Amino acid sequence: MIEGMKKQKIIIMSNQGPALTRLFSATVIKELASSGWSGLGVKILKDAGLSGVFDPSTTLRSFFDTIYDALFHSYRSEYIYKNVIAQKILLGIHSLNTSFMLTEFRSALCRADVVLLNGTSTVYEIKSAYDSMGRLSRQLQAYRQLFDKVCVITAPSQVENVKQHIADDVGLLVLSDRNTLTTIQEPSSMKNSVVPSAIFDSLRRKEYEEIVRMRFGAVPDVPNTRIYQACHDLFCTLDPVDAHDSMVLVLKKRGGSKRLNEFIESVPSSLKAASLSCKLSAKEQSRFSLLLNSVIGDCLSIC
Structure with a gap:
C-alpha cells in the first residue's frame, strides 16, 4: 500500500489513459452521488490494474486529484482541457456569479466542447495531442454561426498543425506541460455575423x-x-x-443557481468540469460533496 495520499504520485501508461479518463464521466459521478458506490469506477480501476494500489483510507477527494495529476502528465485527454478551462478561465478570470460554462453544447451539426458565457459567448474547440484536424474546419464554420468568439485550445505539439486550419479571427490557446494557458492568437468578435x-x-x-x-x-x-x-x-x-x-x-x-455554485466550489480542482457537466439533483450534490471526504475503501472497494 502507498501511504500518505497527499504525497502520492502514480505513473500510468498512455494506454491506460482512455479508461482512467472515464472516472471523471457523468456515469461514475452519478453512481457515486446516488448510491455512494460506483460499479463502473471499480471496473475501470480493475481493468487498469490499479486495484490495491491505493490505501483504502484515502479520501475520494484525494483519489480523484491523484488520478487527474497522473492523467495530466501521461495522457492529456479532452477532460483535462475542459477542466483547465473551468479552473483557469471560468473560475480564474471570471466568476460563477456572472458566468457559466456549458460542455458538449449542440451547435448546428456539431457539438461544441466548451462554451463560456459571461457578457458574451466564447466557444473552445479542443484539439489534444491525440486528435486529428479532419473535422476542424467544419466545426469552426458551425461555431461562427452561433458564438461571438471562436477559439481552439491545443497541445504544444499541435500548434503548427492547428495554425494551418484556422483564420486570423479564430483564437488559439496552448496548454503547456506546466499547466499554463498561453494565448497565441486572440479571437475577434463575430457576433455581428x-x-x-x-x-x-x-x-x-x-x-x-x-x-x-x-x-x-x-x-x-x-x-x-x-x-x-x-x-x-x-x-x-x-x-x-x-x-x-x-x-x-x-x-x-x-446555471447560475446558488446551489450549483456552492456545489462547484465544494469539489476539488480535479472535478470542476465534471461538476459542471453532471446533472445532479440537490440531494445528489449534497451527498457527493459529503462523499468526497469518505474513504475509497467504502465507495470504490479497490483495496
Missing part, C-alpha cells in the same frame, strides 16, 4: 419561447404543433447581435 436560425435550433423550447416573449411581448397563440415554426419565424427577424445576446441571456440560466 451569427445566424439567428442556427442559434434558434440550438435552444430548448422553453429558451426560445422566453426570447420570443422578451423580444416580441408574447409567444404566438397558435396550436402546439405550430409553436416551433411560429417562434422560429419571429426569432429569425432579429438582427444577429440581438439574437446572440438573447441566446447568452437564456443559456446562462442553465
Whole structure:
C-alpha cells in the first residue's frame, strides 16, 4: 500500500489513459452521488490494474486529484482541457456569479466542447495531442454561426498543425506541460455575423419561447404543433447581435443557481468540469460533496 495520499504520485501508461479518463464521466459521478458506490469506477480501476494500489483510507477527494495529476502528465485527454478551462478561465478570470460554462453544447451539426458565457459567448474547440484536424474546419464554420468568439485550445505539439486550419479571427490557446494557458492568437468578435436560425435550433423550447416573449411581448397563440415554426419565424427577424445576446441571456440560466455554485466550489480542482457537466439533483450534490471526504475503501472497494 502507498501511504500518505497527499504525497502520492502514480505513473500510468498512455494506454491506460482512455479508461482512467472515464472516472471523471457523468456515469461514475452519478453512481457515486446516488448510491455512494460506483460499479463502473471499480471496473475501470480493475481493468487498469490499479486495484490495491491505493490505501483504502484515502479520501475520494484525494483519489480523484491523484488520478487527474497522473492523467495530466501521461495522457492529456479532452477532460483535462475542459477542466483547465473551468479552473483557469471560468473560475480564474471570471466568476460563477456572472458566468457559466456549458460542455458538449449542440451547435448546428456539431457539438461544441466548451462554451463560456459571461457578457458574451466564447466557444473552445479542443484539439489534444491525440486528435486529428479532419473535422476542424467544419466545426469552426458551425461555431461562427452561433458564438461571438471562436477559439481552439491545443497541445504544444499541435500548434503548427492547428495554425494551418484556422483564420486570423479564430483564437488559439496552448496548454503547456506546466499547466499554463498561453494565448497565441486572440479571437475577434463575430457576433455581428451569427445566424439567428442556427442559434434558434440550438435552444430548448422553453429558451426560445422566453426570447420570443422578451423580444416580441408574447409567444404566438397558435396550436402546439405550430409553436416551433411560429417562434422560429419571429426569432429569425432579429438582427444577429440581438439574437446572440438573447441566446447568452437564456443559456446562462442553465446555471447560475446558488446551489450549483456552492456545489462547484465544494469539489476539488480535479472535478470542476465534471461538476459542471453532471446533472445532479440537490440531494445528489449534497451527498457527493459529503462523499468526497469518505474513504475509497467504502465507495470504490479497490483495496
